Amino acid sequence: KKEKQDSVVENEESTMRTLSLLAVLLLVVASHPRNAANAHGGHRFGKEKLTNLRFYLHDTLSGSDPTAVPVAHGASTTPRPGDPTPFSSVYVVDDVLTEGPERTSRVVGSAQGLYASTGRHGLGLVLGIDFAFNDYNGSSFVVFSRNPVADGDGRELAVVGGRGAFRLARGFALLRTHYLNTGNGDAIIEYNVTLMHY
Known part of the structure; x- marks a missing residue:
């Protein structure tokens, strides 16, 4: 029973780590200049x-x-x-x-x-x-x-x-x-x- 509980805790921790990594990855992708255009109604900004x-x-x-x-x-x-x-x-x-x-x-x-x-x-x-x-x-x-x-x-x-x-x-x-x-x-x-x- 203890082994089963330890396994559940490890799975939850692994899931949390995976979700955290996915959240960071999404933030990086969304903030990339090519993708940031989508946050502005699809407008792409060229050089200033x-x-x-x-x-x-x-x-x-x-x-x-x-x-x-x-x-x-x-x-x-x-x-x-x-x-x-x-x-x-x-x-x-x-x-x-x-x-x-x-x-x-x-x-x-x-x-x-x-x-x-x-x-x-x-x-x-x-x-x-x-x-x-x-x-x-x-x-x-x-x-x-x-x-x-x-x-x-x-x-x-x-x-x-x-x-x-x-x-x-x-x-x-x-x-x-x-x-x-x-x-x-x-x-x-x-x-x-x-x-x-x-």
């Missing part, structure tokens, strides 16, 4: 690419056809003199992207999303915007980042994702203000973007 983009964003708050419209602001907000984007204001945007700084320059895409005025003591924004490009069949990258406008040129935004040709994008955008009307908030911003993507 580097893309640099340069364009101009036209953010228009004034006139009869603005591209940035205020949709909310705090009840106790006290606007700074001459500040068209007071602290706690939220704007929805559908801005035009052009090849050059002139509005008549070739349109290369659009930037849709929103930004909030988050600077209590100076102009600062937080952006959540999708930048889509005509030359890439509407593919886009996404910025979700703080934009310290008051810091001047060379400010940096984080690229946190993308779709289409810019799938899994990450990177950064360096901004330079080409034009800013402090009275009405209209601006033309130069973007120099570096993307890593698949």
Whole structure:
């Protein structure tokens, strides 16, 4: 009877070792790059690419056809003199992207999303915007980042994702203000973007 019990225990231990080895083997196979594609809806990712983009964003708050419209602001907000984007204001945007700084320059895409005025003591924004490009069949990258406008040129935004040709994008955008009307908030911003993507 004892020999039978010892045999059962040995069989159980052997079965557990076999199952453990199978589990490890399955993890190794599933994590292999060729098989990892199946975990992403069958998409296979090739070599990572580097893309640099340069364009101009036209953010228009004034006139009869603005591209940035205020949709909310705090009840106790006290606007700074001459500040068209007071602290706690939220704007929805559908801005035009052009090849050059002139509005008549070739349109290369659009930037849709929103930004909030988050600077209590100076102009600062937080952006959540999708930048889509005509030359890439509407593919886009996404910025979700703080934009310290008051810091001047060379400010940096984080690229946190993308779709289409810019799938899994990450990177950064360096901004330079080409034009800013402090009275009405209209601006033309130069973007120099570096993307890593698949």
